[in-house]
Amino acid sequence: MTRPLTSDQAGAAPDAALLVAYGNGDRAAGRELVARLGPRALGYATRMLGDRAEAEDVVQEAMLRLWKQAPAWRQGEAQVGTWLYRVVSNLCIDRIRARRPGPPLDQVPDPADATPAAVDRLADRDRAQALETALLALPERQRQAVVLRHLEGLSNSEIAEVMDINVAAVESLTARGKRALARALSGRREELGYG
Amino acid sequence: MAERPPPPGAPDLEALFGAARRSPPAASDAFLARLAADADAACPAPPARRTRRILRGRLGVLVAAIGGWPAVAGLASAAVAGLWIGMAAPDLVLPPSVDGAAGAGFDLVDLMPGLGDLAVEG
Known part of the structure; x- marks a missing residue:
């Protein structure tokens, strides 16, 4: 008989332990996993999608799949985070492929309000927006690898597992x-506040 | 894989990545509440808690001394079986002639039917 985790235990437990506890009926463990x-996953x-509403739908679907998986989850076989990235990736790619082709790189719009005075005050959010806009014009596999490596902070071996390819292909x-x-982004160095 | 130099005028990508990491798309409270509600709805029922019945009173003490209700059931089964064997045994081991047949007795030919023929033939 397993007892529900206290909030302190849940906060310190690894993701896999929380998922197993959830599979045994511990709702607090599920809520901790949602918070973590x-x-x-939404970020x-x-x-990947460049669309907040679609991203929320994808994450909701991926989390539902995680909950269904919980009773059969075995600790040590896979990392929960990596598993979730993989499911989110597949759902995103399905949606991207169902869309019409995106704009070519040279048609990527500039960030809003690029007047010199505003450019001087570009904050992280604006730079991030410029980057994300450029990211959306990349082929989906390149975008996935760059986002996972440089924005989500996964290692190359973790990305290889998520994308089901080898490390050399990730690199x-x-x-x-x-x-x-x-x-x-060439020619926009000064515009983005790095001049 | 060797890094090629960036094109002229390109911003520092590492700096842009850093800016993007510092300002990730934020999850709204409503969205997280929706995920939590889904989690609660999909949560499996916890395994049933085993309850041990507590025996009370003199009967409880007796039952506990024997070993609990399973032991009492075994003892009762043995008692009924013994009673049945005791009452039914005569029919099983004695010939029908015994019960109710006045003056009936055993002869040697009852036990060895060929003995009569042997005696006549010498």
């Missing part, structure tokens, strides 16, 4: 993605 994984899905995708980003 929900924002990360990733938003950067290649990341490098090509960064070169494409640099080309898309």
Whole structure:
């Protein structure tokens, strides 16, 4: 008989332990997982899709799949975070492929309000917005690798697991993605406040 | 894989990545509440708690001394079986002639039917 975790225990427990506890009927463990994984998954899905409402739908679907998986989850077989990134990735790619082709790189819109006075005051949010706009013009696999590596902070081996490819392929995708980003953003160094 | 130099005029990508990491898309409270409600709705029922019945009174003490209700059931079964064997045994081991047949007795030919023929033939 397992007892529900206290809030202190839940806060210190690894994700896999929380998921097993949830699978045994511990609702507090589920809420802790929502607090930990929900924002990360939403950030990733938003950067992949460029659409907040679609990203929320994707994350909600991915979390439902996680809850269904919980009773059969075995600790040590996979990391919960990596598993979730993988499901979110697949759902995002399904949606991207169902869309019409996106704009070419040279048609990516500039950030809002790029007057010199406003550019001088560009904050992180504006720079992030410029980057995310350029990211959306990348091919989906390059975008996925760059976002996971440089924005979500996953290691190359974790990304390889998420994308179901080898580490060398991850490095290649990341490098090509960064070169494409640099080309898309070339000439905007001063505009983005790095002049 | 060797990094190529960035194109002229390109902003520092690492600085842009850092800015994006510092301002991730924020999850609203309403969205997180929706996820939590989904989690609660999908949560499996906890395993049933085993309850041990507490025996009270003199009967409870007796039952506990024997070993609990399973032991009492075994003892009762043994008692009924013993009673049945005791009452039914005569029919099983004695020939029908015994019960109710006045003056009936056993002859040697009852036990060894070929003995009569052997005696006549010598």
